[in-house]
Amino acid sequence: MRAVIQRVSRAKVTSAGSVRGEIGRGLLVLLGVASGDGSRDAAFMAGKVSRLRIFPDAAGLMNLSVAEAGGAVLAVSQFTLLGNARKGNRPSFGAAAEPALAEKLCREVVEGLRNAGLNVQTGEFGARMEVELVNDGPVTIILESPEN
Numbered sequence: 001m002r003a004v005i006q007r008v009s010r011a012k013v014t015s016a017g018s019v020r021g022e023i024g025r026g027l028l029v030l031l032g033v034a035s036g037d038g039s040r041d042a043a044f045m046a047g048k049v050s051r052l053r054i055f056p057d058a059a060g061l062m063n064l065s066v067a068e069a070g071g072a073v074l075a076v077s078q079f080t081l082l083g084n085a086r087k088g089n090r091p092s093f094g095a096a097a098e099p100a101l102a103e104k105l106c107r108e109v110v111e112g113l114r115n116a117g118l119n120v121q122t123g124e125f126g127a128r129m130e131v132e133l134v135n136d137g138p139v140t141i142i143l144e145s146p147e148n
Contacts, residue, residue: 007027041105043108
């Protein structure tokens, strides 16, 4: 499982002209599920995202988690994070999980984040979406579950 996490001032995802999820200060989490991923990967990702200390404390140091900073999470599935463009110019997505598994594990990540007490908004799985964000910092972190 791979995630691109961006600290944001605000973020919004729309699909078919309708807002599906929107947050103010918090984290935008773009989530890609690999074919070999399972529930352990989802639990790892939810735990790591919820505890990731990338918000500034009173001294300006990145010492606070999203919850400690009073932020929310916008989680958006994105299978293209598993794209491989090492050969040629057209990415291969063979490492991405089948949609049914990917949707199940994305839901598990969201549930884990909510169980950690976070306000979590989501995009629409499998839909064409537009994501708008204001990256705060900018701060962008790439995470992979241990199995990958």
